[in-house]
Amino acid sequence: MGRTTDVLIVGQGLAGCMLALELHKREMDFLVMAPTGARPASLVAAGLYFPLMSRKPAIDKVFRTCYPVMGNAYREAEAFLGTSLLHEIPSIKLFPPAELEQWRAFQHGPEGSVIQAIADHAVIPGIKPGWSMAVIRPSGYVDLPLLVQACREWLIRENRFINWHLDHSGVRFSGNLVKVNLSGGDFVKARHLVFCEGASGASSPWFGQMGIKPNKGELIDIAVDGLPEKSIMRCSLNLLPLGKGKFRAGATYCNDPVNDIPSRKGLDELTGRLREFVNLPFRIIAHRAGLRPASRNRKPVTGSHPRFPNLSVLNGLGSKGVLQAPYHAWILADQLASGKVPLIKGLLKKQDKDVTLRLPG
Ligand SMILES: Cc1cc2nc3c(=O)[nH]c(=O)nc-3n(C[C@H](O)[C@H](O)[C@H](O)COP(=O)(O)OP(=O)(O)OC[C@H]3O[C@@H](n4cnc5c(N)ncnc54)[C@H](O)[C@@H]3O)c2cc1C
Structure with a gap:
């Protein structure tokens, strides 16, 4: 009994799905572990993406960094999984007329092309009068529940899915491999574990100190x-x-x-x-x-553990998972393929300060 793989991904929400797809593209050997009955954030989220900050007319830095990777990644996932995931729909942003000047100034600035039109008075059926509006593109949503479902069907077909909720205290290190015990004496051994556990990663004994804040x-x-x-x-x-x-x-x-x-x-x-x-x-x-x-600093948490370098993490996607997951999964997959996942700086210092922490292994 038991299987050995290069990478075991723990968690199959958006992060786990995008990482699995990236590893597959790199022809890496991997398995994905998640409990089938769970209701992770990816099954609840609306899946929206938008180029601007929520409170003012300015390009969101996350959008600037991640959008160029995002479109391709979801289009490739659609073609590969045979389903429609990425829906490009313009956004109509309603704002008080007092902000019109700000919006017009942004529209005429270097990144103003995302604004297709501005109207002093929004006249839209069903919308209260008194708002101004801007039409913004690119914008849209990704059908995350469908991505999780289609990805799971693919993983099951490929015999890469393990229906299991990992108990951190059951993880063992043997040589270069990490062993995860399953039921009935079954187990998986992996050269690398990547934790894509979403909010429950906050209680991870290895990465909980990284500031994941549900x-x-x-x-x-x-x-x-x-x-x-x-x-x-x-x-x-x-x-x-x-x-x-x-x-x-x-x-x-x-x-x-x-x-x-x-x-x-x-x-x-x-x-x-x-x-x-x-x-x-x-x-x-x-x-x-x-x-x-x-995450506490609003940045995704990725990298490997300084004391257990064959444990890595992709988490902290926050409210912008749709934009961030493809970008960070792409980078982490490259690092895993090259065997060089950067260590997370400062992690040991934080853990050493916490005397109550027990590091399995
Ligand atoms: C109400 C709401 C609205 C949102 N709207 C948007 C939006 O419009 N746009 C946007 O970009 N983002 C949105 N988000 C955020 C988005 O949902 C997240 O950024 C993203 O889904 C996180 O994906 P994840 O894979 O990191 O975590 P999750 O989707 O939570 O997945 C975690 C996975 O890990 C598994 N897991 C956990 N612990 C274990 C364990 N010990 N063993 C095995 N498996 C484990 C879980 O079962 C699950 O499969 C929204 C979130 C919420 C709650």
């Missing part, structure tokens, strides 16, 4: 007649058209309590914010919550 997000699906369905509406929340009069509205950000249970408070916040700009009656048809794997 953040709760809630969103609702609504049915509403008469709202245009060709753009994503962005105001005090984002409204993604799902077709046939249905929309996904979100999301909230909450650090207390941090759980994935939809709450009354979240629902009130979402409906209240919707009513700030939508003047049509709507019916709530779904309400979901999930945990974003945010």
Whole structure:
């Protein structure tokens, strides 16, 4: 019993999927481990991407870095997995007329081409009067639940998927290999483990100190007649058209309590914010919550452990997983292929300070 592989990816949300696809392109030998019944952030998220910062007309640095890789990665995933994932839809950003001057100045600046048009007065069926608007492109969404599902079907077909929730305390180091025990005496041995555990990575004995800070997000699906369905509406929340009069509205950000249970408070916040700009009656048809794997410095966490270099991590994708996952998976896959994953600086110092920490191995 037992299998040996080059790379064992722990977790099959967006990060695990994109890394698996990148390793496959490099013809590397790998397995992916995740529990099938879990409901990770990737199954809850709206999957939106957008070129601007949320509060002002300025290019988002993450977009500038990651977008050039993002488009190709999802298009290749679509072709490979035989499904439609990346949906390019313009965004209509509603803002108070007092900000018009700022928006026009940005439009005429060096990166203003993402703004296709600005209108002093937004006249949109179902939208309250009194807003100005900008039409922004590129923008859109990636169908993350479909990506996770299609990726899982591929992994199962290829016999690369292990339905298992890894118990960190059961990881053993033997020579150059890391051994993970499964049920009934079964095991996997890998030259490299890559943890793509999302929010639950916050309690990892190896990478928990890297500042993964789960953040709760809630969103609702609504049915509403008469709202245009060709753009994503962005105001005090984002409204993604799902077709046939249905929309996904979100999301909230909450650090207390941090759980994935939809709450009354979240629902009130979402409906209240919707009513700030939508003047049509709507019916709530779904309400979901999930945990974003945010990080304290808002940067993804990638690299390998200084004391256990055959343990690496790809986490901390936060609220911009769609943009960041392909870029960082691509870099990490190159590093894994070349056998040179940079060590995470400062990690040991943090862990040595924490006397309660026990490092398995
Ligand atoms: C309400 C909400 C809305 C969002 N909207 C957007 C958006 O519009 N755009 C955007 O870019 N991002 C959005 N996000 C963020 C996005 O969901 C995340 O950045 C992204 O999905 C994180 O992917 P991940 O693979 O790191 O983590 P996850 O999707 O959480 O996946 C983690 C994986 O690890 C597995 N796992 C965990 N522990 C173990 C273990 N011990 N053993 C085995 N497997 C394990 C889990 O089962 C899962 O498969 C949103 C998030 C939320 C909650």
